[in-house]
Amino acid sequence: MKVRKFVVTFFGVTQEVVGVLAIVFAYVLYYNLLHIRTNSEIPLEHVSIYLLLLFVFGFVSILNGFFLLRERVELDGESGS
């Protein structure tokens, strides 16, 4: 049980962090913060496809993390009762 708790917590939190970072990166790219878009020579017309990919990835990642963290809460409830 302890191993399972650790695994779901680790992967859940990591998925959440990765998902949030992907969305933050999408904003950084869109607003060209730190000149990241210019330095990477990404054409403006390609930005929308990058944004779409990053948002979909971030969304799926956050939800996957949520499911794992919810399992952790349920495991806590089971061991508590």
Added chain:
Amino acid sequence: MNKSKAPRELGLFQAVMIGLGGAIGIEIFVLLNYATYLAGSTIVPVLFVCGIINLLTMLSFCELGAAVPEVGGEYSYAKAAFGGFLAFLTGWLRWISNVFGAALAALGFAYHFLYFIPTAIIPVDRSLLVALIAVAIIVVLTVLSIRGTRQMGAMIVIAFIAVFLVFIAGGILYGLEPKLFYPTTLEESSNFVAAVTYTFLMFLGMRAIAAGGAVVKEPGKNIPRAIILSAVVLMALYCGIAYVTISIVSLEEIAAPTALPLSIAAGKILGEGGAIIMTIAGIVAALSSLSTAIMVQSSITRGLSRDGYLPKFLLSPHRRFKTPHIVIIFGSIFYILFAATGVVEFVGSVAAFASLFGFALVNLSLLKLRVKKPYLPRPFKVPLYPYTPIVGILLSLILLIFIEPRAFSLGVGFIALGLLAYYLKMVGYHRIRISFGGMSLGIGGFTTLLAYLIGTGFTLPLALSPQLTAILFYVLIFVSIISILAGIFNIVSKG
């Protein structure tokens, strides 16, 4: 929603007050601007037609309110008639309509409140700031005591009628002349219909009578009478107000979106005192509309949560005040978001979109219930059945076409969101988890492939230095491992 066990204690007068209280709000103060811009001097017939169209659906509300006298209004009717998705959609549309109605009220409050504050004091983005303050005040008030804010109803309605009557009488005594300030835009009939669509919100609060049908004495007799009386009073008041306003205020004076046509007209008729009273009336109307919208939104959200369409935790009451504070705060996030757009026309149009769609469903519910449950007690029946509800449906759908395109798109987006929420609820948690696990697995596979291509020297369409390319490679490896393993854990889970 749950059957109300409250005693039937309201008579015809109180029922009319409920209808007028629901309908008289910020709409007449803030929507007249753009509606006049659209319809020009035909604004009076626009309001008359709008009232008549509303009345058609209100007749359906009458029959349904008496046959299904339950708290929840149209959601209850659709639930009795169809259940399932259409009931959910009706509740969802009502929720959207109320959220945007609240945002409209917050903006209305901002515009009227700013009348008293010189530009020098708050030089930037004043509307947004005051809109946020308005929402915050009402949210706090509602969380603390819903009962306290409700008790103001009848008093406010009588005060409003008095102010409006003084305004109209003052206008007549002022000596109204049919000044041709406004271009007649009837040659573009679409403008006329668009104005009807836009002003639709001014009347639809009358449905409050049907929603509160559970506490009205002799509902079969009083609810229909109350709705018809409310409609007649409103049409007379609004047409009078519009006539006086367009006879006194020029198009240039109300050209700015933040202009207050009623306050300007009252100032010309009754002097500075009149303008101040009308502006205060606007503030009270805004607060009243905001409070009503928050309460209705909270009631609908709780109903949808209770029926399992939304998460149950939304139902939790506040430990001390016993109010549904989570629902109220949840909704207030949306009011603030939409009030932050600062565009009355846009917010009003989305609210009209949701209401019109909802009206079509109400008429559809009536048709279905007549067939499905003919044994229901119907002390009042819609005249000229089935033509009246069919005309109601057709008119609602026709008016929908004339909604401002951006507002229409957002409304459709909200419906899609509702569809998704409904679908997810129906599919069940476990299946959703498996499907997202599968998506994660797919993403993991894709990132692995990408990492492989970079590792084998594939040239990306990015100008990255070798160091950055190496970092990207390791990031992709890390992400693919996490995604694949997290996906597997979600797929093989038992919960």
